[in-house]
Amino acid sequence: MGKRTAARAFAMALNCTAQEGLSGGDACGACSCCRRIASGLHPDVRVLEPAGKEFRIDQVRELCRELALRPYEGRYRVALLAGAERLNPHAANALLKALEEPPERTVIVLTAPQGADLLPTIVSRCRQLRFKPIAARHLAAILERAHGVPAEEAELIAAMAGGSVTRALAMRGAGWMERRRRLLAGLAGLAGSPPLRALVLAAEFSRGRAEIEDLLALCASWVRDLAVVRVEPERVWNRDLRAELEAAAGRLPEEFALRAWSAIRQAERRLAGNVNPRGILETLFLELAAAGARRATAA
Numbered sequence: 001m002g003k004r005t006a007a008r009a010f011a012m013a014l015n016c017t018a019q020e021g022l023s024g025g026d027a028c029g030a031c032s033c034c035r036r037i038a039s040g041l042h043p044d045v046r047v048l049e050p051a052g053k054e055f056r057i058d059q060v061r062e063l064c065r066e067l068a069l070r071p072y073e074g075r076y077r078v079a080l081l082a083g084a085e086r087l088n089p090h091a092a093n094a095l096l097k098a099l100e101e102p103p104e105r106t107v108i109v110l111t112a113p114q115g116a117d118l119l120p121t122i123v124s125r126c127r128q129l130r131f132k133p134i135a136a137r138h139l140a141a142i143l144e145r146a147h148g149v150p151a152e153e154a155e156l157i158a159a160m161a162g163g164s165v166t167r168a169l170a171m172r173g174a175g176w177m178e179r180r181r182r183l184l185a186g187l188a189g190l191a192g193s194p195p196l197r198a199l200v201l202a203a204e205f206s207r208g209r210a211e212i213e214d215l216l217a218l219c220a221s222w223v224r225d226l227a228v229v230r231v232e233p234e235r236v237w238n239r240d241l242r243a244e245l246e247a248a249a250g251r252l253p254e255e256f257a258l259r260a261w262s263a264i265r266q267a268e269r270r271l272a273g274n275v276n277p278r279g280i281l282e283t284l285f286l287e288l289a290a291a292g293a294r295r296a297t298a299a
């Protein structure tokens with residue numbers, strides 16, 4: 001179960017009308033209260049996401065004002081701050097008092113990839129629950145059954161989403177499969193080709209910071225498959241591209257995958273810093289082009 005799903009289930013357990021008082025049991029999932037929480041329509045359960053790249057201080061202030069009021073109809077008011085790692089210090093400070101002394105019958109839930117992503121002042125005021133990433137095959141099943149993602153696509157995305165349903169769904173924008181095919185074909189053609197080609201590919205794919213993370217995950221899946229296809233071809237993630245992967249693996253120098261892998265990790269680190277996304281892709285693609293050319297220069 002993902003963090004957001006768990007937070008919703010918690011809100012249901014606190015408010016389920018089929019339960020007498022707080023028995024500590026599970027929510028029924030069927031009463032009007034549970035159903036409205038599940039569909040995001042319950043007035044006492046608020047899910048707050050960043051307005052833009054970060055939570056704004058006025059978003060947090062507004063939430064705190066709301067929390068100070070009594071619940072409309074539920075037993076508890078529940079506020080879920082999804083992606084709390086994107087609370088900047090100002091917004092976080094505005095939240096501290098509510099975290100320290102929450103109004104009566106109020107529960108504030110914060111989700112984040114890891115505790116270390118939050119400010120220490122926040123963490124010290126929260127009770128922590130840790131979640132393991134969802135195994136890729138379970139994630140694929142969730143995507144298929146609960147979100148109607150076609151099987152082949154579900155497997156692919158699951159392999160790349162780092163065990164998070166939220167991330168997987170975000171990765172699956174319109175045209176994702178097509179864009180993925182273009183990128184991976186571009187990568188295959190890139191290795192060993194002149195630098196200009198790397199720059200053209202970077203220009204085509206550098207749309208924005210948010211997307212670069214997915215592109216890097218795609219690049220990593222391709223490089224991983226290049227290494228895997230030599231030894232266990234049936235275990236590649238990009239199954240629809242197996243023939244292309246085999247061809248590329250036969251053509252590229254053996255150390256290519258290793259160099260490409262470290263170039264991708266480097267790109268991820270630079271993305272975490274504040275480097276311009278296009279610059280990150282340019283550097284990465286130039287490195288891939290150079291890594292693929294090795295055999296030609298060595299021969």
Ligand SMILES: [Zn+2]
Pocket residue numbers: 015016017018019027028029030031032033034035
């Ligand atoms: Zn219920």
